[in-house]
Amino acid sequence: MKSYKIALIKGDGIGPEIIDEAVKVLDAVASYSGFSLQYEDLLMGGCAYDITGDPLPQETISGALNSDAVLFGAIGGEKWDNLPREKRPESGLLRFRKELGVYANLRPAVVYDELVNASSLKPEIVRGVDLMVVRELIGGIYFGEPKGRDETKGWNTMVYTRDEIVRIAHQAFKIAMTRGKRVCSIDKANVLDVSQLWRETVEEVATEYPEVELSHMYVDNAAMQLIRDPKQFDVMLTGNIFGDILSDEASMLSGSIGLLPSASVGAKIGVYEPIHGSAPDIAGQGIANPIATISSASMMLKYALKEEKAADKIDNAIKKALSEGYRTGDLAQFDAKEVCSTSEMGSIIANYIEK
Numbered sequence: 071m072k073s074y075k076i077a078l079i080k081g082d083g084i085g086p087e088i089i090d091e092a093v094k095v096l097d098a099v100a101s102y103s104g105f106s107l108q109y110e111d112l113l114m115g116g117c118a119y120d121i122t123g124d125p126l127p128q129e130t131i132s133g134a135l136n137s138d139a140v141l142f143g144a145i146g147g148e149k150w151d152n153l154p155r156e157k158r159p160e161s162g163l164l165r166f167r168k169e170l171g172v173y174a175n176l177r178p179a180v181v182y183d184e185l186v187n188a189s190s191l192k193p194e195i196v197r198g199v200d201l202m203v204v205r206e207l208i209g210g211i212y213f214g215e216p217k218g219r220d221e222t223k224g225w226n227t228m229v230y231t232r233d234e235i236v237r238i239a240h241q242a243f244k245i246a247m248t249r250g251k252r253v254c255s256i257d258k259a260n261v262l263d264v265s266q267l268w269r270e271t272v273e274e275v276a277t278e279y280p281e282v283e284l285s286h287m288y289v290d291n292a293a294m295q296l297i298r299d300p301k302q303f304d305v306m307l308t309g310n311i312f313g314d315i316l317s318d319e320a321s322m323l324s325g326s327i328g329l330l331p332s333a334s335v336g337a338k339i340g341v342y343e344p345i346h347g348s349a350p351d352i353a354g355q356g357i358a359n360p361i362a363t364i365s366s367a368s369m370m371l372k373y374a375l376k377e378e379k380a381a382d383k384i385d386n387a388i389k390k391a392l393s394e395g396y397r398t399g400d401l402a403q404f405d406a407k408e409v410c411s412t413s414e415m416g417s418i419i420a421n422y423i424e425k
C-alpha cells in the first residue's frame with residue numbers, strides 16, 4: 071500500500087482545531103482509497119516561539135523538507151504582536167515559505183450553489199463564481215529590502231525581479247490553460263515602477279500562451295470589480311500583497327473566509343493552507359469553520375500526492391454536508407438545517423466520504 075508522509079503544522083489560535091478535522095477527513099478518505107498517511111507534528115508560530123524562542127525552529131524546516139507535503143493551520147495572535155519583528159509568528163511563516171521556495175499561492179474562490187444566499191452580494195451576482203487568484207508568495211513588499219522602523223518613520227520596499235515575475239506569470243498562464251483561458255494581471259502600474267516592470271514582463275510571457283486572453287487591471291479597480299461583477303474573472307495574477315488582500319475580499323463572495331483553501335507551490339514540497347489566519351476571537355470555542363482546511367487537504371491530495379480521486383471524494387463530501395444544510399456558526403444564518411461545531415462538521419464530512 072502506498073504511504074505518504076504529511077508534515078502537520080497546527081500553529082496558533084484555531085489552527086489545531088481545524089487541522090484535527092482535516093486529519094479526520096484525510097484518514098477517512100485514505101482508508102477507502104488504498105493509501106495510508108503518516109503524520110509528523112511540527113512547530114511554527116507563537117507556540118514555537120514559546121517553547122524554543124524561535125517562531126520557525128530548524129527542525130520544522132527539515133521536517134517539512136522530509137515530507138511529501140505540508141498541511142498548515144494558522145499562526146499568530148495578540149500575545150506575540152509586540153515582539154521584535156523576527157520573533158513574531160508571521161515572520162516565521164514568511165521565512166518558512168521562502169525556505170521552501172513556494173513562490174506560487176493558488177487561492178481558488180468558488181461559490182457553492184448551496185451558499186449563494188450567504189454571500190455579501192446578491193445571489194445572481196455570485197452564483198457560478200469560480201475564479202483563481204494566483205498570488206506571488208515569496209517576493210514583493212513582504213520581503214523587500216530595505217525595511218525597518220525608528221521612532222518617527224517606518225519603511226518597506228516593494229521589489230520584483232524580472233525572473234520572479236516570469237515564473238509566477240507562467241504559473242498563471244498554465245493554470246488558465248486548464249480553466250477559462252483568461253488571465254487578468256493586477257498591478258498599480260499607473261503609480262509604481264515595480265508594477266510597470268510587472269506589466270511589461272507579463273505581456274512578454276503571454277506571447278507563449280496565444281490561446282490565453284490577457285488583460286490588465288489596476289488593483290483599486292480590481293477590488294471594486296470583484297464586488298461589482300466577479301464572474302468577469304477567471305485567473306487573477308497578482309503580487310504578494312495585492313493577492314493577500316484581494317483573496318480575503320473574494321472570500322466574501324463565497325460567504326465566509328472559513329471556506330477558502332490554498333496551495334503554496336512551485337518547489338519540491340508544497341504547503342496547503344486555508345487563506346485565513348488564526349482567528350483569536352473564536353479560538354478554543356469549537357466554532358471555527360474547518361472547510362477551508364479540509365478543502366486545502368483536498369488540494370494537497372490533488373497537487374502533491376496526485377490522488378485526484380480521493381481529492382474529488384473530499385470535495386463531494388463537503389458539498390454534500392452543505393447541501394444537507396449543515397453549517398458552522400459563521401454560516402448559521404444561511405439556509406442552515408443544523409448548526410454544528412468545528413468537530414461535528416469534520417465528522418459529518420468524514421462520514422460523507424464515498425466508500
Ligand SMILES: NC(=O)C1=CN([C@@H]2O[C@H](COP(=O)(O)OP(=O)(O)OC[C@H]3O[C@@H](n4cnc5c(N)ncnc54)[C@H](O)[C@@H]3O)[C@@H](O)[C@H]2O)C=CC1
Nearest residue numbers: 144145146147327328346347348349350351352358359400
Ligand atoms: N496564514 C496565517 O497563518 C495567517 C495568520 N494571520 C494572523 O492571524 C491573526 C488574526 O488575524 P485576523 O486579521 O483577525 O485574520 P483572521 O483571518 O484570523 O480572522 C478574520 C476574521 O475571520 C474570522 N475567521 C477566520 N477564520 C475563520 C474560520 N475558519 N471560521 C470562522 N471564522 C473565521 C475570524 O473569527 C475573524 O473575525 C493575526 O495574528 C494575523 O497576523 C493572518 C492571516 C494569515
Ligand SMILES: CC(C)CC(=O)C(=O)O
Nearest residue numbers: 160161163164314345346
Ligand atoms: C500572515 C501573513 C504572513 C500572510 C497572510 O496574511 C496570508 O498569507 O494570507
Ligand SMILES: [Mg+2]
Nearest residue numbers: 314315318345
Ligand atoms: Mg492574508
